[in-house]
Amino acid sequence: MRTVLLTGFEPFGGERVNPSWQAVSLLGERQPLSGVDIRVAVLPCAFDTSLDALRAAVTEHSPELVICTGQAGGRHAVTPERVAVNLDDARIPDNAGSQPVDVPVVEGGPAAYFTSLPVKASVAAMRAAGVPAAVSYTAGTFVCNHVFYGLMHLLATELPGVRGGFVHVPYTPEQLADAPSMSVATIAEGLAALVRTCLDTVEDLSVPAGTLH
Amino acid sequence: MRTVLLTGFEPFGGERVNPSWQAVSLLGERQPLSGVDIRVAVLPCAFDTSLDALRAAVTEHSPELVICTGQAGGRHAVTPERVAVNLDDARIPDNAGSQPVDVPVVEGGPAAYFTSLPVKASVAAMRAAGVPAAVSYTAGTFVCNHVFYGLMHLLATELPGVRGGFVHVPYTPEQLADAPSMSVATIAEGLAALVRTCLDTVEDLSVPAGTLH
């Protein structure tokens, strides 16, 4: 059995659910991938405590692959993130009432980390499974990017053999009448295809997936 | 058995598939609704011949409900249309090379027809099934609106007991890397929920579903 850690976030910004955790917890219950033990953890949507919770989960489960997920309200696809930046700039307070502006995630850390996930192969696999997917080049500057950067820093400095990355997911149809959305089942199907691809892929596809701006 | 006619369009605008026909033909094969006989027809994406093909299909199948569907590239939800306007204004040539500008669909017809489908109840049912859905207030001015208007005119003038309307569906993930999309299976699931709702609903929900502009 290969062990993978998936994390999702608790609800934030006035929402009652967070599709990232809904999909991740569904995968934890269903265990849809043969030969893969999916461990799951929910992270607080708070700058101060999210990385401690992530570290605790990594320590507890000793995964070979860590995929953190979060809600990206307004996006219409499952979007693996390529770049984490060393910057917190919170448009709204987090769930603990904290709103850092223009401070680094890790004092003295590099300006950015690139994901170690094969994001292009993952996107191809999700699309082949009928799940809308695309590579993203910004994870924002809120708690999602904070956790993404913190994860990559943890792996780079303490766990060099573990791969990891971050995936943003859309709203669900239950959340907002007018926004792009995707059912929890479809999100989970996409994440399962992504996990399978990450485990099976040594080198990412060399196909263009960039953006013009 | 209750008979429903679903139509989809052939591909247009350089696309190799049309998700409206993919989803509709899937429903014709699967027949997912008990007590309902789903008949299907593909319409040419051409101003001159689409309404003849629609009339022929209606005559052949004698449905109690007619739902025409078409591709709305760029939309992120299954969108039942509320209003058909008596106007052709083609941004691009249709599949027969015709590009009418500022001519009515039906000379002397009313400026618009409203759908006779319970669009609000249908949207609620699709969302409850996990399918992103929303009411739309413009079907454009290309062949989709042409067929929608032509259908409503046919029903109003010749078949007053038959209900009908039009539903736009998104691209599929196979079509375009960056656009909002939805799998054929999800689109078909949404259309099935919509058909069931239309058959079961006498009066539409009285809830706000309008747009501010």
Added chain:
Amino acid sequence: MRTVLLTGFEPFGGERVNPSWQAVSLLGERQPLSGVDIRVAVLPCAFDTSLDALRAAVTEHSPELVICTGQAGGRHAVTPERVAVNLDDARIPDNAGSQPVDVPVVEGGPAAYFTSLPVKASVAAMRAAGVPAAVSYTAGTFVCNHVFYGLMHLLATELPGVRGGFVHVPYTPEQLADAPSMSVATIAEGLAALVRTCLDTVEDLSVPAGTLH
């Protein structure tokens, strides 16, 4: 002198300003068009009273051309509307607390009216003046469409020699940090080009300006 009536709306939806009235009142002060007397009126954003205020302004000023304007938050261009529909469906309460759902603007009126403005020539003139502009095929189902439909009904039934239509305008940069926007000065410049075009144009351009959906 040729007399034109321009109307804008008071703020609504929690906004402190309404760019439609800001731009229209600026044009009333500046009077930028030689040989044209621009009269202006602000309309309440309320279903019950807006059409009475419009009728009063038309009676007072006896214009040969009436252009009503309103805010379309989220649009990125000045958008002359082509179609008014006989439907009120209010997503939010208006400024008087009224929220009609699925009622006609005018009981027994036609399903829709087309504008009598040369919208394509107007869009071309605005774009030539450097103002982002596009034809729109839905004015929504809130007070803007209500006033648009009411105006066209008034002209059709009582003032056949007067031309009229509706134009939606974007937010201004002051209103919302993340939405598309346009300065009041640019909006006013666009409306001036539109008024000049409407006065000078007998027959609209015959160029494609439709939408695929």
Added chain:
Amino acid sequence: MRTVLLTGFEPFGGERVNPSWQAVSLLGERQPLSGVDIRVAVLPCAFDTSLDALRAAVTEHSPELVICTGQAGGRHAVTPERVAVNLDDARIPDNAGSQPVDVPVVEGGPAAYFTSLPVKASVAAMRAAGVPAAVSYTAGTFVCNHVFYGLMHLLATELPGVRGGFVHVPYTPEQLADAPSMSVATIAEGLAALVRTCLDTVEDLSVPAGTLH
């Protein structure tokens, strides 16, 4: 006199103009800022030669401030970029036919550079001037990001006293009928306000301007 270098790009992607160079060359002609000598240069839209051209312009003009600009088709605001990433991933070939995929801008360079422009103060100044503006957190992975990263690397490694950054600008209304756009005059007005702000501002505003994702 204080010397500022502004660069724009030549047209690419089938366009006949590039609004970045149109606006920058207009500022070079008009010289709207008292006490400021605006020098301008046009850069080729090519990975191989753009940074040589940039270096040559910096050497020739010895500016205290360098602001590179580029077209971001589809954006609706003037957007100062905050982060340059060390990654070329070209969705389309550049003007020289080159299409690098997943290669660094500078072999061995840091993963990213942050701008040294006061982007928040600049956005505030542009908005106060009526010009739609917003901070951006991704400059893409095409030639714009390539030049942005190359500029920041040049300044960091060879010219530590010079400040610099990158600004994306929208299409103009002449380019594409349906996309968000802004006139060259408005873009130039925005860039002038940005240059003035960059010269006058020692420390950027400490206000939230981040994104949730």
